[in-house]
Amino acid sequence: MRILVTGGAGFIGSHLTDAFLSRGDEVAVLDDLSTGRPGRLDPRVAVHQVSVTDAAALAAVVDAVRPELICHLAAQIDVRASVEDPAADARTNVIGTINVLEAARAGGARVLFASTGGALYGMDAAIPSAEDQFPEPEAPYGTAKYCAEQYIGLANRLHGTAHSVLRLGNVYGPRQDPAGEAGVVAIFCGKVSRGEQPVIYGDGGQTRDYVHVGDVADAFLAAADAPRPGVWNIGTGAETSILTLADVIGQVSGRPVEPGFGPARPGELRRSALDVTRAAGELGWKAATSLEEGVASVYAWVLAGEPDR
Template sequence: MKILVTGGAGFIGSHIVNTYINAGHAVTVIDDLSSGNKKFINPKANFYHLSINSPKVKTILEKEKITVINHHAAQISVTDSVSDPLFDANSNIIGTLQLLQNAVSLKVEKFIFASTGGAMYGEQKKFPASEEHPCQPLSPYGISKLSAEHYINYYGMQHGLNTTIFRYSNVYGPCQNPHGEAGVVAIFCQKLIEGTPPIIWGDGEQTRDFISVRDIAKANSVALNPQCTGVFNVGTGNETSVNFIAQSLLKISKTDLIAKYGPQKKGEQRRSSIDSKKLIKNFGWKSSISLEEGLVETFNYFKDEIS
């Protein structure tokens, strides 16, 4: 297949590019490098330094004869979405709409979209949350992702576009950016390697559903199946506290440091976990990287990078 991965220089996108190339697919990457890193791009991929909002995207799709669009380019900061909802919407809604228009115009066979499970369901009523759980996003980021989902479903119904929407839980692993609003695993790894204690905001008992980026990449291979259509959660279904993550990484790092605590972040979600039985039952995907294995792999990656 000839696949376009938007955001292919990013944390998750770069892993998906590698997985596709290793499977023998021809991959093109579009990334504006606003949050991605050129060094993460597989040298076998065709790379275009470009925003998804650029009118040149259609020309690239035609030139590379793209049959599958895997859309991972996005504004991913919840904090930035709160401070600048218009910027967030322009990237996550308008950018997605333009890709959908191009996909239909050029008769692209498949459209895969990276959505969010962590921010989609708000304060959950059931644990873990299935795809049928009410969507009640608490931030402009979650709202823009939900809006994009609605447009994708519309294009599927109106134009017959084959679509897959993945709602990810909290993804962690090698290549994650430990700066800014990054995942707690990456942030803790960097601090420990630099010899500073990790800081836990609040009491540390807030929970998340942590999943390895390698399991996410594997799900994106499943999505190439034409029968894999609709909305799917992609997570482990397990709740893990921030305290547990901190203590696990302290143990892995073999340090004498002790975690510090700071004030709870305003509006932070208390608990989160998502149910992936739909994807497991229908397409045989399941998470295979244990949290322990994934944390060791991630810590060692950052240790090699920083040293």
């Protein structure tokens, strides 16, 4: 298959690009490089430095690459940034997705969209949350992702396309920036490796569904080969509190973690875990990496100097 990965020089996108290459697919990347790094990518991959908010430039890349599949991962991913500037979040996450859909329609490509499970279902959702749970996001980021999903569903109804949505849990793994604003596993591993105190915002009882990036890449491959459109949660189905995560990092690192505490941040959920029954049944996919194994991979990567590859 010929595949274009938007946001392909990012943390998840670069792993996905590697996964497609490893099975013999032809892959190109579109990334504005605002946070992505070309060094994460295999040298065989062509990188087009273009933003999904630039409809004309995006369409030109799709016309040149002629992908059969577009994996759309380019996004504004910071929940706090979306609260501070919801219009900017919507420009990337809503308008950018519409631009991808229009370029895909012109080029006859199918789209796999990386949505969010963790920020979508809302404060009162059943745990674990299934795909038929009505979304009530608590921040502009989740709202924008849900809006983008609606445009994907509309495209399927209006144009007879077979685009699909993968609602991701809290993805972690090597190549996630330990100095960034998102990605608590990488941030905590980075601080612990340097002998610094990680900070928990809130009381530490808040839970997330942590899914390893390698498992997420496998889910995209399974969805790429699926014969029909769908909406699938991609997680582990398990809740893990921040305090438990800190304990696991302490066990892996051999350095007991005694975090500091700060005020809870607006727009962030108390509990989150995803029901992954549908993905197992329809895609034959299930997360295979335990939290201990996954955290160990991140800590080893940090100790190795956080290489791009």
